[in-house]
Amino acid sequence: MAIHNFLPGLLITLLATLVAIVFSSDDSTNSQNMYPFTCSDSEDIRICNASLYHTNYDGLKKEQLASIYGVSPSQIISISSASRQDYLVTVPCSCKNISGTIGYFYDAIHNVSQGEMFFNVSAQIFNGQAWWVEDEARLFNPGYNFSMHLLCGCTRIKSQIVVTYTVQLHDTLSDISSRLSSTVGGIQSMNINLIKNPSSINVDWVLFVPMGSIPASRKGSGGRKTWIIIISILSALTALSIITLVILLLRRNGCRQNSEEDSKPVSKSMSTNRAFSLQNLYKESNEDGTAFESEKPVIFSIEEIEEATKNFDKTKKIGEGGYGCVYHGLLRGQEVAVKKMRSNKSHEFFAELKVLCKIHHINVVELLGYAGGDDHFYLTYEYVRNGSLSDHLHDPFLKDFGLAKLVERTSDEDLIATRLVGTPGYLPPESVKELQVTSKTDVFAFGVVLAELITGQRAISRDNGESNKMKSLITVVYKIFEDQDPETALADVIDKNLRNSYPMEDVYKMAEIADWCLSEEATNRPEMREVVQKLSMIVMSSVEWEASLGGSSQIFSGVFNGR
Structure with missing residues (x-):
């Protein structure tokens, strides 16, 4: 039975998804990793x-770091941390205006190499401490000397002295302050970012630390002499051990170099700044095939992407949109959908990465990884075999179209666009007239989705009265509440496939929310938290309604099974 036969069931699924996106969105806007x-x-x-x-997860020397940061080796101080040698790099810090951000x-x-992307370089080379400037992204091309802010x-x-420090796994404020x-x-x-919760920090946050003195240094000649004696004793005690182990170490290093030449750097995460742990993830994924069990996206090589899609064979193509084409493939034993985007779409590429790296929910398509090179960007998603909400509402016989919710799709026969973002029928007046895009733009689009759920109609469809004209679903909603008897007007447009399996009072409340979201003035639209609260009340009311009929919860059975 098609999913749109049960409005309350759809509403529960939609509400659960919305809660995940709302709170994830808040994290992405209010809890950024750097200020x-x-x-x-x-x-x-x-x-x-x-x-x-x-x-220093990569074990770089002072001279190498000096070249990377453009400073003298004398400006770099060693700091011992666990099993590695970290460094403090002294730099001239100045107040600047970077595309409107004063700091x-x-x-x-950094001289850009082939296949590199900004976030890779920031994470792997500069500990994720680089400030991304959208206006400069187009300059990040091979051979260009790019300024990493x-x-x-x-x-x-x-x-x-203020130290810029990137939070690592298991770090605490006490550890950082002591170090x-x-x-x-x-x-x-x-x-x-510590104002709201002073005791809580997240991995990859960039913090400013007021350093009291240079760590590991000692004042006075007595302290220096003590350290010299200790170092001398330790050196003498370990000399014999070093000599006996040198052959084994040389052999081990030789094997490691061969392994690195044969392997491909395919496991740097977009959402983390810790290159060492990501390299470990790659090695583990090659050994046990669990790369897709991680919630963090993986960097795949171009060769892997081409092999998965049979070099982007036409028979593998499952969709095409304004930003590129989507191909079906088999990558590391899992069905995937690969979105191939032109390199001039870097803004859309990074925007999609930012959103999908934050959202992990059963009803939202999962980003598995990405790749870059050959004048293209590649986004790799799980293959959604059962299609999207739009498919079930408008294309009930469609059963085998992956990644439907992210592909722009049009039909020459009925001239109806079905892609949500940027499509007429989902855009509010301020976006069409003044090219303004805010969080209230998404609220408006969500109102259209609610209207689709209620009516079963598309955002834009042919007018039954005049076949040469198009009709907007937004206008349908407006007319309902302009009518002298809005409940009757609503009943006339409710999707017939729902077969009266709903309480009319709750459908009316849902339509009111849609109308609220579709307010022409952005300031009159609700916040998504308010929408979630009201939809939650409708869900509870629907459950009580079913119970009053002596139902066996068939409406809600299986709502959360599968995708």
Whole structure:
């Protein structure tokens, strides 16, 4: 039985999905992983010496880091951390205006290599401390010397050194403060993302740490002599061991180099700045085939993508849209849908990555990974065999179309566009007239989706009265509440396939929410949290209605089974 036969069941699924997206969206806008250290022309100092903490998972030497950051090796200080050697890189930090964002930055010049993308370079080379500027994204091309705007900080206290630090797995504020001779209170007062919950930090957050003194240093000649003695004793004790192990180490390094030459760097995560852990993920995925069990997207090589789609064979093509084509493929034993986008669509590529890296929900298509190169971007999704909500509402016989909810699709026969984003029929007046896009733009589009659920009609369809004209579903909703008897007007347009398996009072409330979301003035539209609250009440009312009929919960059975 088609899913649109049961409005309450659809509503529960839609509500669960909406809750996940709303809260994920809040995280993406209010809990960003980095905030520039702000400054002003009149009050703050213009330039100072600051430090960037480099978590050295790759085992780089001082000379290599000096070349990467564009500084002298003498400006790099070693810091021992667990089993690795990290570094503090001293840089000239200055107050700048970067495309409207005023803050303290240090620009490191990076020569872009073939296949590199901004977020890869930021995560793998610069510990995720680079500020992404949308206006400059088009310049990130092979051979170009690109300015990586690295976050840094200055204070009015000239002797105070501010360290830019990227939070690692298992880090706590106490650990960070101890490592950099700081205090927990000092870190909390310097970071805007700690205001709401001072004791909570997330992996990949970029924090500013007021360093009290250079770690691992000692004042006075007595302290230095003590360290010299300790180091000498340790060196003597370990000399024999080093000699006996040198042959084994050389053999091991030789095997590792061969392995690295044969392997492909396909497991750097878009949503993390820890290259070491991602490289481990790649090795594990090659060994046990569990790459897709991770919630973090994986970087695939171009060769893997081409092999999965049989070099983008035409028979593998399952959709085409304004941003590119979608192909069906088999990647590491799993069916996938690969979206091939032109390189001039970098804005859309990064926007899609940002959203889908944040959302993990049973009713939202899952992003598995991505790739870049050969003048194209590639997004790899799970293959959604059962289609999308739109398919079940308007194409009940469609059973084998993957990634329907992300593919722009048009029919020459009926001239109806079915792609949600940017499609006439889903756009509010301010987007059409003034090209404004805000969170209330999404609220408007959601109102159209609610109207589709109620009526079973498309956002734009042919007018039955005049076949040469198109009719907007938005107008249908407006007319319902302009009628003297809106309940009767609503009953006339309710999808007949629902077969009266609903309480009319709840459908009317749902239509009111749709009308509210479709307000012409953006300021009159609700917040999505308000929508979730009202839909939750409708769901509870529907459950009570079914129970009053002595039903056996058939309406709600199987709602959450499958996708």
